[in-house]
Amino acid sequence: MSDKTKYSFETKCIHTGNGIDKETGAIRRPLTMANSYRLPEDASTMNWSDPNQLVYTRNTSANQIYLQEKLAALEGGEDCVVLGSGVSALAGVFFTFLEKDAHIICSNVSYIAVYRLLHEYFPDKFGVETSLVDTANLQEIKQALRPNTKIIHIETPGNPTTRVSDIAEIAKLAHAAGALLTVDSTFASPFLQHPLALGADLVIHSLTKYINGHGDAMGGAVIGQRELIDKIKGQAMVNLGGVISPFNAWLIMRGVVTLPLRMKQHSDSALEIAQFLESHRAVKFVAYPGLTSHPQHEIAKKQMTMFSGVMAFGLKADVDTHNKFVNALELIVPAVSIGHDESLIVYVGPNDERNHFYPAEFKNGHLRFSVGLEAAEDIINDLRQAFKKCGL
Numbered sequence: 001m002s003d004k005t006k007y008s009f010e011t012k013c014i015h016t017g018n019g020i021d022k023e024t025g026a027i028r029r030p031l032t033m034a035n036s037y038r039l040p041e042d043a044s045t046m047n048w049s050d051p052n053q054l055v056y057t058r059n060t061s062a063n064q065i066y067l068q069e070k071l072a073a074l075e076g077g078e079d080c081v082v083l084g085s086g087v088s089a090l091a092g093v094f095f096t097f098l099e100k101d102a103h104i105i106c107s108n109v110s111y112i113a114v115y116r117l118l119h120e121y122f123p124d125k126f127g128v129e130t131s132l133v134d135t136a137n138l139q140e141i142k143q144a145l146r147p148n149t150k151i152i153h154i155e156t157p158g159n160p161t162t163r164v165s166d167i168a169e170i171a172k173l174a175h176a177a178g179a180l181l182t183v184d185s186t187f188a189s190p191f192l193q194h195p196l197a198l199g200a201d202l203v204i205h206s207l208t209k210y211i212n213g214h215g216d217a218m219g220g221a222v223i224g225q226r227e228l229i230d231k232i233k234g235q236a237m238v239n240l241g242g243v244i245s246p247f248n249a250w251l252i253m254r255g256v257v258t259l260p261l262r263m264k265q266h267s268d269s270a271l272e273i274a275q276f277l278e279s280h281r282a283v284k285f286v287a288y289p290g291l292t293s294h295p296q297h298e299i300a301k302k303q304m305t306m307f308s309g310v311m312a313f314g315l316k317a318d319v320d321t322h323n324k325f326v327n328a329l330e331l332i333v334p335a336v337s338i339g340h341d342e343s344l345i346v347y348v349g350p351n352d353e354r355n356h357f358y359p360a361e362f363k364n365g366h367l368r369f370s371v372g373l374e375a376a377e378d379i380i381n382d383l384r385q386a387f388k389k390c391g392l
């Protein structure tokens with residue numbers, strides 16, 4: 001096999017994990033939808049649950065292995081495990097590395113399922129201790145550290161506030177305390193930020209978002225040292241069963257080919273649109289890491305090459321007007337998720353269960369906006385006509 005590690009990121013997006021199909025000579029590896037693989041002649045001593053052997057698709061599938069190879073290369077990690085969703089990847093990490101009486105420090109604004117897993121389920125069911133802190137503030141992390149701290153988990157940029165946490169500095173704190181640093185890097189994708197190179201132990205992605213990029217397949221991944229990834233494969237994949245469908249792995253493999261092109265476009269358009277919104281008289285605030293007004297803009301510049309496509313903003317208006325604004329949009333689609341080809345917007349009202357953790361300007365609700373790949377001009381014109389319809 002040729003040495004694919006020498007190539008640049010863009011080239012790896014295309015070639016790593018692909019190969020010539022031995023049976024047909026096809027230049028793309030096929031989709032294999034089988035649930036089982038033929039056993040060796042003497043299966044008497046084999047490990048039925050080996051997550052690196054093709055035995056049963058809940059243990060791993062051919063298409064999953066190809067995708068793992070590609071994602072490990074893109075993040076610069078030794079190995080990768082791909083699961084059925086971003087949440088199954090996150091839950092898999094917590095399940096594998098937290099035990100009874102262990103302590104985890106997590107960002108107090110994070111993906112909603114992470115908030116519930118760490119704030120409710122793990123403490124209530126398994127006796128895990130959780131500290132939810134503002135991870136943009138190193139002092140808060142230091143104060144929260146305990147002798148039994150096993151993980152510091154950050155999401156950067158964070159969903160939905162776009163808060164940025166300093167990966168390199170937090171890695172130092174984690175390692176000095178004997179804890180793992182796990183980073184949900186979904187908003188950045190592997191093209192804009194490399195947490196492992198900055199000292200993180202595990203990087204987690206919802207593949208559902210930018211990595212697939214086309215809004216038509218769910219998946220999750222964890223990348224890091226083989227020893228850690230093998231534990232997740234053994235404990236959380238085979239035995240919790242959050243496996244990815246081979247078809248979704250195949251779709252994501254296809255989506256990731258254009259990741260660099262897409263991330264450049266998302267980032268360029270989002271910066272232009274964030275600046276347009278910030279200058280509009282009816283806009284109360286815009287949270288986007290690429291704006292100089294963003295509280296962690298300097299950290300974002302240090303650890304990201306561009307600022308991706310997600311922002312949050314609010315209007316100088318009441319709840320009804322926010323709803324009216326969303327419904328007045330003609331191009332931008334009101335739907336959850338981020339990182340699709342189409343622009344997506346969702347109005348999160350003030351009854352969000354994490355509202356008390358949000359920065360002051362978010363308290364009356366906010367619009368989370370994922371800028372898609374349409375022409376920036378069309379997106380801005382759509383926002384303009386919606387402002388007008390609402391009399392803003």
Ligand SMILES: *Cc1c(COP(=O)(O)O)cnc(C)c1O
Pocket residue numbers: 085086087088111155158159184186187206207208209218219220338
């Ligand atoms: C969407 C998202 C997740 C969850 O991913 P799913 O694929 O929907 O399970 C986790 N983290 C972040 C930052 C997300 O945006």
